[in-house]
Amino acid sequence: MxxxxxxxxxxxxxxxxxxxxxxxxxxxxxxxxxxxxxxxxxxxxxxxxxxxxxxxxxxxxxxxxxxxxxxxxxxxxxxxxxxxxxxxxxxxxxxxxxxxxxxxxxxxxxxxxxxxxxxGYRHAYTTRLYRLRTLRFPEAAGSPRRAVESDIELCHDWSQAMQVESGMSPQGWTATLVGKRIAAGRWWLWENEGRPVSLAAHQTPVFGWSRIGPVYTPPADRGHGYGGILTAHVAHTLRAEGIDVCLFADIDNPTSNKIYRAIGFEPAGEFVHYAFT
The missing domain is CATH 3.40.630 (Aminopeptidase)
Structure with a gap:
């Protein structure tokens, strides 16, 4: 070998x-x-x-x-x-x-x-991989738009907040990196009455697939369907370009798993993360 x-x-x-x-x-x-x-x-x-x-x-x-x-x-x-x-x-x-x-x-x-x-090693978390089948759009007030340069600080702050809240492996979302990905057109915001209320991004398509993430809605704006409809919008945009769509969700987060299933994502595998101790 x-x-x-x-x-x-x-x-x-x-x-x-x-x-x-x-x-x-x-x-x-x-x-x-x-x-x-x-x-x-x-x-x-x-x-x-x-x-x-x-x-x-x-x-x-x-x-x-x-x-x-x-x-x-x-x-x-x-x-x-x-x-x-x-x-x-x-x-x-x-x-x-x-x-x-x-x-x-x-x-x-x-x-x-x-x-x-x-x-030693201990279980840190387990994620479920989902793939999009039949896309369904939920209802929510507002509309989507691509993030722009003036959104870098907001998107960076939200990505940092998501990282802390999830407790998952650090993603390295520096403001510079967020800015580069925004410039590449891969980060989106959902706005309601002119105010950003949710974030979703996607990875570079490779071999016909693109993975959505991160997806984040600040706690004060949760429960209104913003994250679900923005995820659906990004997925629809990718599908329109002939790209298959997937994403990950922490299996211990019932809300995100329920939302993704509701808009048409189906489980495709699970992956465990161990922390060395």
Whole structure:
């Protein structure tokens, strides 16, 4: 078995494109991470690292990633290479604070990591991946618009608030990064009576898929359907361009899961995040 690790997203994509194209929905985090690194939208001066595991004949057995400043993320990995991948990532990212992946793969990885570093790991959260089927629009007062330069401060503040509230792995939403993504036309606001009341964004489309997120409504404006209708609007905009749509939700947040199901998203998988202790 051969392990290849690179900070060059183009090099990683050339090695793994056929493998990733077979399951673009499953690998939405890795494909968008690669796209963001290639375009300078990964939010850090530290380079992301991309790993691929190969059989002797060159067949790709699995992929993993350590985005700049974040925890480890595991794509599909053959059982035979999970321990080897853990050992390889331990060499280049010994300071990683956790790992995310499918339950079976992340648990085996966590066992091997713990044995190597003499640490434990605990469940931090589990997310559910949704894919859009038949889109349905809820009703809510107001209208959508793309965020513009003058919205950077607001969008940055809201993204920071969402990160604190969710308790999930840090996203690295600096004001500079938010500004770049707004300039790319990927962040939206819902307004009611001229006042922004909800935020939704989407990732760069890759292999025919785009992932919506973050989605945030300040506490004082919740319960009016703003987040749901803005998510539906962004999804409709992407669909109109021939792009399939997905998103993640924390399984412990019944409100967001209910909203996404109501507008036409269906579960497509679950992923556990472990924190090393």
């Amino acid at each position: 051969k392990i290849e690790i690179t900070t060059d997203p183009a090099e990683f994509r050339s090695r793994t494109e056929k493998f990733l194209r077979r399951a673009p929905l499953r690998h939405t985090v890795i494909t968008t991470g690669t796209a963001n690194a290639a375009s300078g939208l990964d939010g850090s001066n530290e380079p992301s690292r991309f790993l691929s595991a190969h059989a002797e004949d060159g067949t790709v057995l699995g992929v993993a990633m350590r985005s700049a400043g974040r925890d480890l993320y595991l794509g599909e990995l053959a059982d035979s290479c999970v321990d080897v991948v853990a050992e390889a990532l331990a060499e280049i990212a010994p300071d990683a604070g956790g790992v995310e992946g499918s339950f079976e793969t992340a648990t085996r990885f966590g066992d091997r990591w713990s044995a190597m570093h003499d640490v």
